[in-house]
Amino acid sequence: MEKYEIVSKRTLADRVNEYVVYAPSVARHCLAGQFVILRVDDDGERVPFTVCDYDRAVGTVSILVQEVGYTTMKLAETKVGDRLADFVGPLGNPTDLSAYKRILLVGGGIGAAVIYPQAKQLFSENRAADVVLGARNVSLVMYEEEFRKYCKNFHLITDDGSSGRKGFVTDIVRELLEKGVGYDAVFAVGPLGMMRAVCNVTREFGVHTVVSMNSLMVDGTGMCGCCRITVGGKIRYACIDGPEFDGHEVDFDEAASRAVMYREAEKEHVCRLRGTAK
Amino acid sequence: MKADFQRHEMPTQNPAVRIGNFDEVALGYTEELALAEAARCLNCKDAPCMQGCPVNVHIPKFIAALRAGKPDESAEILLADNNLPAICGRVCPQENQCEKFCVRREKAGGSVAIGNLERFVADYASARNVMPSCKSSCGAKVAVVGSGPASLSCAADLAKAGVKVTVFEALHKAGGVLVYGIPEFRLPKSVVGKEIEKVAALGVDIETNVVVGKTVFVEELLAGYDAVFIGSGAGLPSFLGIKGETLDGVSSANEFLTRVNLMKAYKDGAVTPVQRGKNVVVVGAGNVAMDAARTARRLGAEVTLVYRRSRAEMPARKEEILHAEEEGIKFELLTNPVEILGENGFVRGMKCVRMQLGEPDASGRRRPVELAGSEFEMACDEVIVALGTTPNPIIKRSFPALETTSKGTIVADENGRTSVDGLYAGGDAMTGAATVILAMGAGKRSAKAILRMLEEKGKIKCAECGGNSDGGNVK
Numbered sequence: 001m002e003k004y005e006i007v008s009k010r011t012l013a014d015r016v017n018e019y020v021v022y023a024p025s026v027a028r029h030c031l032a033g034q035f036v037i038l039r040v041d042d043d044g045e046r047v048p049f050t051v052c053d054y055d056r057a058v059g060t061v062s063i064l065v066q067e068v069g070y071t072t073m074k075l076a077e078t079k080v081g082d083r084l085a086d087f088v089g090p091l092g093n094p095t096d097l098s099a100y101k102r103i104l105l106v107g108g109g110i111g112a113a114v115i116y117p118q119a120k121q122l123f124s125e126n127r128a129a130d131v132v133l134g135a136r137n138v139s140l141v142m143y144e145e146e147f148r149k150y151c152k153n154f155h156l157i158t159d160d161g162s163s164g165r166k167g168f169v170t171d172i173v174r175e176l177l178e179k180g181v182g183y184d185a186v187f188a189v190g191p192l193g194m195m196r197a198v199c200n201v202t203r204e205f206g207v208h209t210v211v212s213m214n215s216l217m218v219d220g221t222g223m224c225g226c227c228r229i230t231v232g233g234k235i236r237y238a239c240i241d242g243p244e245f246d247g248h249e250v251d252f253d254e255a256a257s258r259a260v261m262y263r264e265a266e267k268e269h270v271c272r273l274r275g276t277a278k
Numbered sequence: 279m280k281a282d283f284q285r286h287e288m289p290t291q292n293p294a295v296r297i298g299n300f301d302e303v304a305l306g307y308t309e310e311l312a313l314a315e316a317a318r319c320l321n322c323k324d325a326p327c328m329q330g331c332p333v334n335v336h337i338p339k340f341i342a343a344l345r346a347g348k349p350d351e352s353a354e355i356l357l358a359d360n361n362l363p364a365i366c367g368r369v370c371p372q373e374n375q376c377e378k379f380c381v382r383r384e385k386a387g388g389s390v391a392i393g394n395l396e397r398f399v400a401d402y403a404s405a406r407n408v409m410p411s412c413k414s415s416c417g418a419k420v421a422v423v424g425s426g427p428a429s430l431s432c433a434a435d436l437a438k439a440g441v442k443v444t445v446f447e448a449l450h451k452a453g454g455v456l457v458y459g460i461p462e463f464r465l466p467k468s469v470v471g472k473e474i475e476k477v478a479a480l481g482v483d484i485e486t487n488v489v490v491g492k493t494v495f496v497e498e499l500l501a502g503y504d505a506v507f508i509g510s511g512a513g514l515p516s517f518l519g520i521k522g523e524t525l526d527g528v529s530s531a532n533e534f535l536t537r538v539n540l541m542k543a544y545k546d547g548a549v550t551p552v553q554r555g556k557n558v559v560v561v562g563a564g565n566v567a568m569d570a571a572r573t574a575r576r577l578g579a580e581v582t583l584v585y586r587r588s589r590a591e592m593p594a595r596k597e598e599i600l601h602a603e604e605e606g607i608k609f610e611l612l613t614n615p616v617e618i619l620g621e622n623g624f625v626r627g628m629k630c631v632r633m634q635l636g637e638p639d640a641s642g643r644r645r646p647v648e649l650a651g652s653e654f655e656m657a658c659d660e661v662i663v664a665l666g667t668t669p670n671p672i673i674k675r676s677f678p679a680l681e682t683t684s685k686g687t688i689v690a691d692e693n694g695r696t697s698v699d700g701l702y703a704g705g706d707a708m709t710g711a712a713t714v715i716l717a718m719g720a721g722k723r724s725a726k727a728i729l730r731m732l733e734e735k736g737k738i739k740c741a742e743c744g745g746n747s748d749g750g751n752v753k
Contacts, residue, residue: 025487025488025493025494026493028493028494029492029493029494029495039450043542043548043549044549045541045549045550045551046450046541046550070549071549085450086450086486086487087487088448088450088487088488088489088493089489089492089493090492090493091489091492218533218536218537218541218550219448219449219458219536221448221489221492221513221670221672222513222514222670222671222672223458223513223514223515223532223536223670224515224529224530224532224533224536224537225514225515225517225529225530225532225533226529226533228517228524229524230524235517235523235524240670240671240672240675251524254524254623257525257526257623258524258526258623260526261526261527261553262551265551266551269549272547
């Protein structure tokens with residue numbers, strides 16, 4: 001196998017692919033919660049993706065990618081056997097839930113990729129977590145079988161009720177907390193709006209909540225400052241201080257604004273890729 | 279030939295034209311100009327210019343060889359002490375170094391243009407594509423962290439002594455600040471690429487996409503190599519710490535320049551985006567601030583540079599300040615930002631105050647003091663903060679045994695020896711943000727110290743030649 005070769009690729013949900021990439025240097029030390037930065041080709045941009053699985057013996061790292069913009073669409077065009085231009089990591093800090101006993105994992109959409117390795121790890125440590133998995137609809141539900149296997153109680157909910165219950169993850173989080181399940185911590189990963197909503201609920205109940213920030217990045221090593229967010233009134237870098245932060249301290253309004261900084265440029269690139277440019 | 283009295287200035291691209299392109303501004307001497315300038319060198323016996331050179335280039339010697347019509351010999355003299363002359367000839371602050379000590383400086387038409395001559399000779403050698411040959415290995419192995427000027431210089435000197443060197447670079451491209459920071463119009467990437475090729479030709483392996491402290495740990499390097507040199511630079515940008523700094527449209531100069539230089543965002547159709555404001559404010563007055571201002575200008579902006587002290591204190595090279603002015607960059611001096619103003623998440627302006635200079639501070643520069651009631655607003659749609667950088671914390675966090683200062687710089691002696699046996703450091707990672715040439719000097723000193731250590735440990739026979747005297751050159 002060649003460095004950064006795509007070893008396998010499978011579709012897990014609508015426009016969501018799992019890529020297993022041969023990158024022994026990354027696989028050697030990576031842990032759940034860390035991320036990689038890749039470039040698809042030599043003209044490509046640097047984009048971060050959370051590590052969702054790894055195999056140290058084989059030297060592979062898995063990432064889950066939803067087609068949302070130019071680079072993720074370019075990635076979707078690749079085939080098994082193709083080589084990515086670059087694949088660097090592991091970056092950021094691993095998830096550390098060692099201080100907590102009773103844990104609720106909440107995943108929204110692609111956020112499933114981040115809570116999945118957590119669920120697996122907690123299961124292996126004999127303290128399996130409860131999981132709330134949310135998606136827009138049935139076509140975007142990921143890792144359902146795996147979650148059922150690795151978690152204590154599994155709750156599935158979709159916006160339209162096409163799979164599991166109908167509603168939002170916050171409905172279930174609120175119910176569980178109202179019921180008095182004594183969680184030591186909630187780990188919520190998904191779109192910014194979902195993480196903010198979960199934090200608003202858990203704040204009411206005073207339950208510590210960790211979120212994973214997927215900020216825009218260039219180098220991913222603290223050099224550019226693009227990924228800066230405000231946490232507890234202080235500027236922090238998602239790449240070297242995170243990506244996980246105390247959700248009750250994160251300024252989500254600001255993070256949401258920064259996330260769309262380059263939206264116009266992105267639209268243009270996507271149009272060019274699809275051949276619909278003006 | 280009778281020498282001209284006046285210094286020959288560097289021919290440059292017309293400012294009106296160059297703000298529309300990213301081609302190199304300084305065009306380089308013609309052979310005729312180079313010979314005429316070389317003739318101005320008085321070949322002083324005590325070579326005062328040399329005391330200003332952090333890598334001790336034999337300046338009068340290389341100039342004399344050029345003047346004698348022996349450019350190959352001149353290049354050889356230059357390359358003996360300087361591993362990256364085509365880069366130094368372009369970015370060194372010569373006015374504060376070699377040229378500062380030139381006896382012609384005050385009264386004899388100005389200092390000899392040593393930097394311009396260095397560039398001429400280096401480019402001459404480069405055009406002839408003379409590649410150094412790979413030395414046979416002496417058996418010792420050294421890991422070098424980072425691939426900027428300190429690391430390249432250290433790696434090259436070690437390799438010349440027959441040491442097997444592996445350079446680890448975090449980004450996808452080697453060169454460090456030379457490729458992500460300094461713009462194409464000041465230091466073409468093809469020039470950097472050639473200099474790096476030359477270092478590689480000495481037998482240095484360069485591994486990109488390796489973040490030391492993440493991909494591989496310092497402990498592993500110390501176990502696998504005879505010595506480790508950290509030249510990871512000062513990568514972490516400083517911000518103002520004022521309200522509005524996280525608005526869209528505010529970036530560090532590092533981010534802005536990395537997007538443009540490394541990721542080529544200035545090119546049509548580039549995938550990596552960059553903010554393209556119409557009215558850009560750059561905060562700071564160092565070389566990086568000038569680079570950011572002039573880059574924004576080339577992306578089509580009206581650019582204002584805001585600096586809290588006066589012109590005399592601006593830390594940038596004289597030539598950069600001059601070029602920035604020629605390109606229509608406006609300077610708002612004795613001005614300090616107090617808040618960045620936003621609208622719908624985007625920058626719409628900046629609130630500033632006027633300053634005056636008071637008593638000298640710790641740096642010896644007069645401390646700027648706020649003028650009461652002088653607050654005013656400037657309209658702008660992009661702000662670039664160029665207030666310097668501090669060392670990246672990744673290595674320290676992953677390797678706490680490494681002693682660092684409160685500023686995060688690595689503690690090391692003048693030869694780069696750190697608190698950890700076998701671990702050396704130099705360049706901005708040790709000094710905080712400084713210049714390319716100072717970093718190169720530090721890399722060279724560390725290389726020397728490493729060779730001496732290897733000799734003491736019996737890994738090599740002789741620190742001067744790497745114990746390689748019998749081996750000769752192998753390709």
